Amino acid sequence: MECVGFPKPARRIAVKKIRFAPLAAAGVVLGLTVVGCATAASADPADRGRGADKPATPVTVAKKNTVTLPRVTDDAAMTAARAALTQCKADGLGFVSVSVVDRAGQLQAFVRGDTAAQHTIESSRLKAYTAAAFGADTSDLVERADKGGLRDLPDTLFLPGGVSVKQGKASIAGIGVAGAPDGMLDQKCAAAGLAAIAK
Structure with missing residues (x-):
């Protein structure tokens, strides 16, 4: 049948x-x-x-109901991380970790100095995300965090060492460095990473 x-x-x-x-x-x-x-x-x-x-x-969502968020390429992210570590090594601070994250804080590139302590891994990521989320260098956010009660925000670290990566006025990524004895030394290295991929 x-x-x-x-x-x-x-x-x-x-x-x-x-x-x-x-x-x-x-x-x-x-x-x-x-x-x-x-x-x-x-x-x-x-x-x-x-x-x-x-x-x-x-079922697909209409294009008008979506957004496309830019982010740095994998090559650019690694270039920035390497440049930041190179600057720290030149300053005798090879014991740092460097993180590059996208706007949402997702890790895109990471490099750890040969003798960097364990805590620098997470600290560099948090600095990078804080800079990306607020669209400002973390060194400029320290005072604001103290006055505005921002230090209680999860996954943030308001210490010098993070720089915002921007496309135009929009923050699209962050570079964070942790491990130097002074946060402003971390900040210098992070800035060197940004300079390596800037126009």
């Missing part, structure tokens, strides 16, 4: 002869055999009748 009206693949299923107890006692067997079709088709009513070979049309 061919399963008509069902999307492929489908299989036949047969229900055995049905015995009714009252009739069985009288020696009567009802010779009824039920044959049907079963399929693994979607239970979604919208999919019924379409067929397994016709996938659902994807």
Whole structure:
């Protein structure tokens, strides 16, 4: 039997002869055999009748309802990180870590000096994100953070060592350096990283 009206693949299923107890006692067997079709088709009513070979049309968001956020390329991010560490090494501060993050704080590039302490890894990332989020160098945010109660914001670090990377007036990334004995030395290295990818 061919399963008509069902999307492929489908299989036949047969229900055995049905015995009714009252009739069985009288020696009567009802010779009824039920044959049907079963399929693994979607239970979604919208999919019924379409067929397994016709996938659902994807729903897309209108372009006018989306935004495209720029960010630095992977090459530029690594160039900035390397330049910042190179500056620190030239200043005798090779024990720092450098992070480059996008506007949302996601890490794009990272380099750790040979003798950089463990805590510098996260500190450099937090400085980079703080600079990116506020669109300002972290050295300029220290006083503002003290007066405005910003230090309680999660994933931020209001210490010198982070610089904002901008495209026009928009902050699109951040470079953070941590590990030097003075935050302004970290800031100098981060600035060198920015200079390496600036116009």
